[in-house]
Amino acid sequence: MDENVRWTEPGCELKAELEDMEKRNRLKWMGHCLKYCEEIDSTNTEAKRLAASGACHGTVVVANRQTAGKGRRGRMWESPADSGIFMTFLLRPKVDVQKISMLTLVAALAVSKAVSEETGCICQIKWPNDLVMDGRKICGILTEMGTSGSQIQYAVVGIGINVGQQEFPEELREKATSLCMQTKTPVSRVKLIERVLEAFEKYYDDWAVHGDMRLLRREYEGQLVNLGREVMVLAPEGEYPGVASGICDTGELLVKTADGSVKKILSGEVSVRGVYGYV
Numbered sequence: 001m002d003e004n005v006r007w008t009e010p011g012c013e014l015k016a017e018l019e020d021m022e023k024r025n026r027l028k029w030m031g032h033c034l035k036y037c038e039e040i041d042s043t044n045t046e047a048k049r050l051a052a053s054g055a056c057h058g059t060v061v062v063a064n065r066q067t068a069g070k071g072r073r074g075r076m077w078e079s080p081a082d083s084g085i086f087m088t089f090l091l092r093p094k095v096d097v098q099k100i101s102m103l104t105l106v107a108a109l110a111v112s113k114a115v116s117e118e119t120g121c122i123c124q125i126k127w128p129n130d131l132v133m134d135g136r137k138i139c140g141i142l143t144e145m146g147t148s149g150s151q152i153q154y155a156v157v158g159i160g161i162n163v164g165q166q167e168f169p170e171e172l173r174e175k176a177t178s179l180c181m182q183t184k185t186p187v188s189r190v191k192l193i194e195r196v197l198e199a200f201e202k203y204y205d206d207w208a209v210h211g212d213m214r215l216l217r218r219e220y221e222g223q224l225v226n227l228g229r230e231v232m233v234l235a236p237e238g239e240y241p242g243v244a245s246g247i248c249d250t251g252e253l254l255v256k257t258a259d260g261s262v263k264k265i266l267s268g269e270v271s272v273r274g275v276y277g278y279v
Contacts, residue, residue: 008164008180008189010082011038011064017190018062029058030089030201037061039081041068043088044144044158051090051146051154058201059090062193069160084178085161085189089200092154095211097147100155101267102213102251104129104143106203107157109216111139112223114195115161119183124225127244127253128267131161132225136177138162159196163187214249221246226272231255233263234271244272 009017015036022034033056040046043061045068050059063086066079079086091103108125115123115131115138126132131139142158162178164187179187206215213220221227226244233240233255242255245262252264253272265272 033059037063047088047090047156057092062087088158110199
């Protein structure tokens with residue numbers, strides 16, 4: 001890549017452009033309250049702090065750098081300054097606790113649509129919480145929630161998108177990529193954030209009609225990178241292969257096993273990877 005090309009906006013420019021985005025916001029409820037942090041421990045953690053202080057549904061937290069970014073299963077998420085999108089949505093859904101995991105799928109659909117529209121490149125979903133381009137990860141999603149007894153107080157949906165990175169640590173080079181590495185052109189973080197917010201509001205409202213994926217299922221399956229392919233299910237009781245056959249209305253992955261039966265895979269219980277690699 002040309003070292004003279006600016007692949008992402010430095011933090012100060014990101015803040016100014018986000019402020020302009022907030023002023024022109026025409027969405028119904030997403031992003032009407034937006035907090036920018038030049039550096040933060042974790043946007044998910046900050047969103048939880050805001051939730052505790054009464055922040056509204058649709059609040060968005062964006063950081064230029066995270067010092068303790070969160071990934072699934074306690075992993076760290078690499079969050080160097082000026083390189084990616086690190087943001088979290090604070091939501092206050094009125095649904096049962098067991099339905100919250102579907103927000104990860106809703107967010108994945110929104111990111112897939114936004115990235116494809118902004119870059120013109122195909123972006124697909126690796127169930128449940130990753131997005132990939134050319135077989136490599138460009139985005140991870142982490143959904144967490146706060147409860148009081150059996151009642152949901154809030155949910156936070158954290159989204160990390162690799163935008164301007166030109167290299168990765170050795171252990172990630174074979175399975176991670178960035179939008180700029182894929183497109184060979186600069187990508188505006190703010191324009192992409194704006195597209196994600198627009199798409200997420202629409203998909204969330206569709207999801208909230210029934211509290212499940214029935215209105216989004218067909219579109220989601222159309223973006224599913226594993227659909228019809230062999231996968232390896234990594235379950236607590238042991239690994240087993242199968243063929244990914246889509247999702248059900250409640251968001252579980254449907255996997256057809258060797259004996260012809262179809263199992264519903266819960267995202268909180270297992271991981272799924274390709275038989276011959278990451279996807």
